Amino acid sequence: MSMWNGIHHIALATANLDATIQFYRDVLQMTISAVAPSKEGRGRHCLILVKENDEDTWGFHFFERPTVGKGAQTLAEVDPTAFLMHIAVRLRDEAAARALRERLERVGTPITDIPELGTFVFPDNNGIILEATWPRTA
Numbered sequence: 001m002s003m004w005n006g007i008h009h010i011a012l013a014t015a016n017l018d019a020t021i022q023f024y025r026d027v028l029q030m031t032i033s034a035v036a037p038s039k040e041g042r043g044r045h046c047l048i049l050v051k052e053n054d055e056d057t058w059g060f061h062f063f064e065r066p067t068v069g070k071g072a073q074t075l076a077e078v079d080p081t082a083f084l085m086h087i088a089v090r091l092r093d094e095a096a097a098r099a100l101r102e103r104l105e106r107v108g109t110p111i112t113d114i115p116e117l118g119t120f121v122f123p124d125n126n127g128i129i130l131e132a133t134w135p136r137t138a
Helices: 017-027 094-106
Strands: 006-013 044-048 059-064 084-091 113-114 119-123 129-134
Touching: 006 017, 006 129, 017 044, 017 059, 059 084, 094 113, 094 119, 094 129
Parallel strands: 006 059, 084 129
Antiparallel strands: 006 084, 044 059, 113 119, 119 129
């Protein structure tokens, strides 16, 4: 049985959070969470729920970064690494999260805890940041 339970969310940067909210809400008709205020260098941010009422799949987590994507007029001019912040992968449970952490530590992968979420992030071999998240027990 795989320890993985799908993609939880993809964190992206946007130069204009209000315009992003308007596009995803009004054009794509997705549900938008409350906007969290800027804190500790994170910028304002919100969740864009692709599937409502599903803790396993939030969808997109947009963070406001005013300088992202300036000057790009075509897809070929866009630097995708400027927009991608991290990809959150969903583990089946806390035991799988502990096992993953142990494997990462064994191979010397740096791990950063996100205390307010109870999750952790780590880079893959390409430098893409992955966040491990899992269901919480009551």
